[in-house]
Amino acid sequence: MPTVExxxxxxxxxxxxxxxxxxxxxxxxxxxxxxxISEFVARYGELTEAAPQDGRVHVICRSGGRSAQVAMYLVQQGIDAVNVDGGMQVWEAAGRPVVTDEGQSGFVL
Known part of the structure; x- marks a missing residue:
């Protein structure tokens, strides 16, 4: 499975x-x-509409397990997809911004 840090x-x-x-x-x-992930198959069309046609899809979850499953599925569909290693836990630990829908400071659940 292709991954990215x-x-x-x-x-x-x-x-x-x-x-x-x-x-x-x-x-x-x-x-x-x-x-x-529980809605992914039903909402797959949203991804194909939003994703860049010639770019990579970086898939993230809390720690990397669920996102690895989705990334593997996307690769099987011919999409350039990679799993974000360590997920949002590593994202937050690295000091990357975590926000709510209202733009406030958020946290990883």
């Missing part, structure tokens, strides 16, 4: 957050697309 992500990289709604509401990366 949080430290290697650039601010304009496309990020897909597959955590559940309560996790997202607590805090997420600004600009990420949120499609919970």
């Amino acid at each position: 949080v430290a290697d992500l650039k601010d304009d990289d496309f990020l897909l957050d597959v955590r559940e709604n309560d996790e997202w509401r607590a805090g997420h990366a600004a600009g990420a697309l949120h499609i919970p």
Whole structure:
């Protein structure tokens, strides 16, 4: 499974957050697309509409397990996708901003 370190992500990289709604509401990366893994198959079209046609999809969850499953599925669909190693826990620990939908400071649940 292709992975990328949080430290290697650039601010304009496309990020897909597959955590559940309560996790997202607590805090997420600004600009990420949120499609919970439990709704992913039904909402797959949202990703194909939002993702850059010639870019990579960086998939993130809390620690990397769920996002690895989604990244593998996307690769099987012919999409350039990678798992963000360590997920939002590493994102937060690295000092990357975690925000709520209201733009306030959030946290990783």
